[in-house]
């Protein structure tokens with residue numbers, strides 16, 4: 001499979017890439033690193049990337065910033081960091097990428113445990129992660145040409161054994177599942 005891995009240089013990306021590379025061709029992308037540059041907060045940058053890279057079978061996104069801080073410190077500007085980068089960024093990745101992905105391809109987005117098991121100081125992440133999961137549930141009903149979409153919702157990655165995290169992403173790209181929120185380490 002030819003896999004576009006966005007955020008390959010991050011904590012999760014660095015765990016996934018070496019394992020995926022054993023069996024697949026990996027095209028890495030990031031804001032400042034990887035084979036290609038992409039800024040998820042800029043839809044032109046997303047379109048440019050898909051035009052440059054042809055014949056993608058699986059698009060995995062493990063990227064997107066979000067604000068961490070208590071409710072009193074939260075304001076529209078801080079919420080918008082996660083909305084623009086992690087939520088709308090991944091949504092736009094699918095809205096644009098659906099035109100370019102190969103038949104029977106797959107999108108795998110990343111949300112996070114804070115969406116349905118919030119802890120204090122993480123309201124911005126809760127909003128964004130919940131939005132990603134809802135988008136995946138709904139978009140999975142309408143994607144065409146056999147294209148599937150799932151979200152991985154991890155708990156704190158440093159608490160997750162590498163193989164458990166890798167298996168969650170592998171399941172999304174390899175198994176015929178669609179519209180699943182795969183919860184890891186809840």
Ligand SMILES: NC(=O)c1ccc[n+]([C@@H]2O[C@H](COP(=O)([O-])OP(=O)(O)OC[C@H]3O[C@@H](n4cnc5c(N)ncnc54)[C@H](OP(=O)(O)O)[C@@H]3O)[C@@H](O)[C@H]2O)c1
Pocket residue numbers: 006007008009010011012013029030031032033034038039040041062063064065066085086089110111112113153154155156157158
């Ligand atoms: N780590 C955890 O415990 C955990 C738990 C649950 C959910 N998550 C979620 O999983 C995702 C990845 O987490 P992580 O810990 O691996 O993050 P990370 O270490 O901060 O790495 C994020 C990666 O994404 C890229 N990136 C950031 N913003 C981008 C943008 N606007 N456009 C394109 N690329 C961008 C960065 O690229 P450059 O390096 O090139 O700048 C970086 O490689 C995040 O959405 C995070 O919220 C993480």
